[in-house]
Amino acid sequence: MRGKRIVAVLLTSLMLLVGSNAMAKKIEIQWWHAMRSARGEVCKALIDKFNKSQDKYVVIGTNKGNYDEVLNAGIAAIRAHKQPHILQSFEVGTQTMMLSGAIYPVYKLMSDAGYDINWNDYLQAVLSYYMNKDGKLMSMPFNSSTPVMYYNADMFKKAGIPLPSKSDPMTWDELGTILKTMIDKKIAPAGLVAAWQSWTQIENYCAIHNLPFASRANGYEGLDCVLQFNSPQVVAHIAQLKDWMKDKRFLYGGQKYQGPKAEFIAQNAAVYIDSISGIAKLKKAVKDFQWDVAPLPVESWMARPQNSIIGGASNWVLAGHSKEEYKGVAAFLAFLAQPEQQIFWHKQTGYFPITLTAYDELKKQGYYKEQPYQEVGIKQLNRAIPTKNSRGLRLGYFVQIRNIVNEELEKVWNDTKTPQQALDDAVARGNKELRAFEKIYN
Amino acid sequence: MIKRSIFSNKYLPYLLILPQVLVTLTFFYWPALNGLINSMLLSDPFGLHTSFVWFDNFVDLFTDPLYLKSIGITGVFSGATAVTSISLGLFIATLANRACKVKAVIRTMLIWPYAVAPAISGILWLFLLHPSYGVVALIIKKTFGVDWNPVLHGSDAMVMVIMASAWKEISYNFVFFIAGMQAIPTSLIEAAAMDGASPFRRFWNITLPLLSPTLFFLMVMNIIYSFFETFGVIHTMTQGGPGGSTNILVYKVYQDGFIGLNLGSSSAQSVILMSIIIIVTILQFKYVEKKVQYTG
Numbered sequence: 001m002r003g004k005r006i007v008a009v010l011l012t013s014l015m016l017l018v019g020s021n022a023m024a025k026k027i028e029i030q031w032w033h034a035m036r037s038a039r040g041e042v043c044k045a046l047i048d049k050f051n052k053s054q055d056k057y058v059v060i061g062t063n064k065g066n067y068d069e070v071l072n073a074g075i076a077a078i079r080a081h082k083q084p085h086i087l088q089s090f091e092v093g094t095q096t097m098m099l100s101g102a103i104y105p106v107y108k109l110m111s112d113a114g115y116d117i118n119w120n121d122y123l124q125a126v127l128s129y130y131m132n133k134d135g136k137l138m139s140m141p142f143n144s145s146t147p148v149m150y151y152n153a154d155m156f157k158k159a160g161i162p163l164p165s166k167s168d169p170m171t172w173d174e175l176g177t178i179l180k181t182m183i184d185k186k187i188a189p190a191g192l193v194a195a196w197q198s199w200t201q202i203e204n205y206c207a208i209h210n211l212p213f214a215s216r217a218n219g220y221e222g223l224d225c226v227l228q229f230n231s232p233q234v235v236a237h238i239a240q241l242k243d244w245m246k247d248k249r250f251l252y253g254g255q256k257y258q259g260p261k262a263e264f265i266a267q268n269a270a271v272y273i274d275s276i277s278g279i280a281k282l283k284k285a286v287k288d289f290q291w292d293v294a295p296l297p298v299e300s301w302m303a304r305p306q307n308s309i310i311g312g313a314s315n316w317v318l319a320g321h322s323k324e325e326y327k328g329v330a331a332f333l334a335f336l337a338q339p340e341q342q343i344f345w346h347k348q349t350g351y352f353p354i355t356l357t358a359y360d361e362l363k364k365q366g367y368y369k370e371q372p373y374q375e376v377g378i379k380q381l382n383r384a385i386p387t388k389n390s391r392g393l394r395l396g397y398f399v400q401i402r403n404i405v406n407e408e409l410e411k412v413w414n415d416t417k418t419p420q421q422a423l424d425d426a427v428a429r430g431n432k433e434l435r436a437f438e439k440i441y442n
Numbered sequence: 443m444i445k446r447s448i449f450s451n452k453y454l455p456y457l458l459i460l461p462q463v464l465v466t467l468t469f470f471y472w473p474a475l476n477g478l479i480n481s482m483l484l485s486d487p488f489g490l491h492t493s494f495v496w497f498d499n500f501v502d503l504f505t506d507p508l509y510l511k512s513i514g515i516t517g518v519f520s521g522a523t524a525v526t527s528i529s530l531g532l533f534i535a536t537l538a539n540r541a542c543k544v545k546a547v548i549r550t551m552l553i554w555p556y557a558v559a560p561a562i563s564g565i566l567w568l569f570l571l572h573p574s575y576g577v578v579a580l581i582i583k584k585t586f587g588v589d590w591n592p593v594l595h596g597s598d599a600m601v602m603v604i605m606a607s608a609w610k611e612i613s614y615n616f617v618f619f620i621a622g623m624q625a626i627p628t629s630l631i632e633a634a635a636m637d638g639a640s641p642f643r644r645f646w647n648i649t650l651p652l653l654s655p656t657l658f659f660l661m662v663m664n665i666i667y668s669f670f671e672t673f674g675v676i677h678t679m680t681q682g683g684p685g686g687s688t689n690i691l692v693y694k695v696y697q698d699g700f701i702g703l704n705l706g707s708s709s710a711q712s713v714i715l716m717s718i719i720i721i722v723t724i725l726q727f728k729y730v731e732k733k734v735q736y737t738g
Binding site: 068071072075078079096099100101102252253254255256259262263266268397399400403406407408410411413414416429436439440441 | 487489491573
């Protein structure tokens with residue numbers, strides 16, 4: 001009798017133990033990302049919210065450094081078969097990730113997990129960057145930005161020039177005249193500075209003017225693509241900037257953003273082209289003058305300018321985990337795409353909301369009346385249906401190609417090469433990289 | 443009589459050196475071997491598509507005029523950095539050795555820059571020399587009217603990175619030179635002074651020859667430093683620009699391998715870099731060391 005009771009007690013406690021264990025044992029989802037400081041805090045807030053919203057999964061976010069470091073950490077982890085579920089990778093690494101054979105395409109994951117997502121509700125210019133050639137989404141867009149034109153409003157007013165529109169781009173010729181006036185009147189020491197020259201002056205220039213950056217639909221349709229950005233239009237654009245250097249209408253401030261930004265903040269330059277994510281930095285740093293944002297200039301021959309292309313990063317789901325875990329991954333990705341989360345993300349970081357629902361909701365809330373800067377980029381992205389030339393770039397060894405473009409452009413700026421020769425050389429050198437990349441995968 | 447330890451057990455000596463052998467194998471030979479193998483592979487970053495291509499990666503590099511240019515740039519950069527830092531280190535050491543009153547203070551203060559990491563040194567110098575926000579750059583431009591612009595002009599950028607790299611090494615060289623000078627018997631110098639030798643003559647005929655072991659050691663160390671450790675300086679100051687004019691070999695390895703994920707070419711470059719260093723060091727030992735006078 002007594003023995004039976006002991007057994008019963010033991011059994012019950014065992015069951016309780018097992019039961020409570022099952023309750024406590026949530027499925028862990030690992031997410032490696034590159035978001036630090038302020039952005040990292042926002043990511044953490046989103047993760048906490050998701051973890052509290054349900055009790056089956058727990059997402060663990062880990063910052064693995066900057067974009068390069070996160071990608072390298074991911075590669076090392078995949079090689080060691082210890083990969084996280086979700087890996088954030090920057091847009092330049094898209095081709096590498098797509099071909100890796102180590103990913104679980106997002107469109108497939110979502111449909112396998114039973115989500116019926118209306119992809120038409122997404123900002124197409126964002127989505128198209130991460131699609132394969134059949135229009136299927138390979139990774140979930142996360143943080144996306146695009147270049148815009150910042151200008152020193154005080155200088156414009158002083159020169160008696162009406163402020164540029166926030167939705168209709170000015171032409172490059174108009175910009176040239178405006179900068180000339182300001183320099184001649186000695187209102188601005190120099191005219192235009194541009195950050196990330198390859199991205200803003202070549203890649204986006206091609207997209208907006210519907211020119212191919214590379215053949216085979218910018219590489220979407222095959223690894224055998226060749227670069228084509230040495231077209232007469234692009235050469236003319238670079239030649240124009242070079243020409244503007246003579247009277248300081250264009251000032252070269254360096255490859256990244258630090259130099260150009262410093263020139264703009266010090267009021268050495270009237271106009272500054274950089275990513276939309278520069279808004280937060282300028283808000284913090286500029287105290288002594290008024291600035292504003294306008295869309296990137298467009299050539300006068302381009303009647304209906306295309307969308308600009310994005311920069312930023314997306315979340316890749318990595319293969320090799322269990323079905324149960326993938327359900328959690330899908331739930332988390334769906335959670336991130338909810339309007340509420342997207343609005344929070346956009347307001348906190350300035351990166352675009354990825355769905356039209358979220359965008360409309362923000363409009364309804366009157367957010368863009370308070371923050372008129374923020375809408376310039378979205379409008380520029382959304383002004384046309386992306387074409388084969390403007391949906392994005394899908395190139396192997398893209399980092400090296402950007403480096404080459406930067407190098408060759410610098411040779412234009414310091415008089416070592418003519419624009420035509422520099423762009424021809426950049427194309428030739430870049431094609432060599434493309435062929436080397438192609439060789440790996442066949 | 444020579445004292446000899448005899449091991450009774452044949453295996454004991456091997457056992458005793460085993461830890462050292464293991465450490466060397468795992469941390470030196472294994473990675474080096476991996477680098478060597480990788481340099482003959484064509485591989486995607488994930489290691490899922492790999493093919494053996496023999497020496498294709500090397501052939502590609504040596505037929506690339508830009509890579510050859512990068513070797514040239516590295517030569518100029520390392521040579522200039524080593525010469526600048528050694529000669530300035532020697533000069534300052536000579537002066538500091540003569541100063542009597544505040545010798546200790548001067549010595550301590552001169553050692554400080556060595557504690558600064560190359561990357562930080564790069565940032566410090568950038569704050570002085572950057573054309574947009576550099577303090578010294580503004581003075582150069584305004585007062586002297588020089589068109590100083592390392593963001594645009596390759597030669598300016600080269601001068602800038604050489605200064606930042608050499609600055610840090612001056613302290614290191616200084617420490618060794620001053621230690622070397624203190625080991626020189628004063629009686630020798632005093633005797634020469636009594637014979638009427640001028641300070642320069644004393645330096646040239648006595649101090650310098652006696653310092654030659656130090657000088658030789660520092661030459662090897664400085665060349666190695668400027669080949670490898672200056673990565674931080676380049677990374678923070680120019681990222682190899684403008685137009686690739688400061689793209690030294692070690693930075694190219696990083697850019698192609700870590701950032702660009704072209705592991706085959708990057709490994710081949712490391713192998714070449716390793717060979718260059720081995721050759722340079724052998725040459726130094728073979729030809730320069732003959733002129734070195736070791737005392738004792």
